[in-house]
Amino acid sequence: MKKLFITLLLVVSSMTIQAQEKLTWHTNIDEAIAVSKTENKPLFLFFTGSDWCGWCIRLQNEVFKTPEFIAWAKENVVLVELDFPRRTPQSDALKIQNSQLQQFFAIRGYPSVRIAKAGAPVDGKTSFELLGETGYVAGGPTVWLDGANKMVAKFVPYTEEEQKTAKKATKKKKATKKKA
DSSP states (O other), rough: HHHHHHHHHHHHHHHHHHHHHHOOOOOOHHHHHHHHHHTOEEEEEEEOOOOTTTHHHHIIIIIIIHHHHHHHHHHOOOEEEOOOOOOSSHHHHHHHHHHHHHHTOOOSSEEEEEEEEEEETTTTTTTEEEEEEOOOSHHHHHHHHHHHHHHHTOOOOOOOHHHHHHHHHHHHHHHHHHOO
């Protein structure tokens, strides 16, 4: 009986610790693209109205904050939050970036999730290959992740050259920040 209690205690505490783990949600698309290429993972673009959209908040609570999603996201994607708040202040640069991505991906409502691969720049602008799209799906993390896995399965890994270029660009940016 004592062994069973200790085992249950360990399982519950490990689940609690895992649920408390934080995910890295990028807000700068250029940085997220560099991470995507370096880690060889697709982009997970979450278009949200964080301080007013009830369905966005529901999706976060029912799926994105669960241990299942946290483990899946760390393994499979680079998370990008593209927020359109009504009360939370944002920089003009962030508003412009999010608006441009909203137009590019033809976002018509919230929450919207796009899983994409960053392509080669065309005329100085990043192109994207859309792997799939979704929004709120009832049924919790298992049902939601089933759909997301089908999208991620379409991801074709970046070439070694794309990965090397992204690593060099990341190192260069870090060196520039240190000098400033």
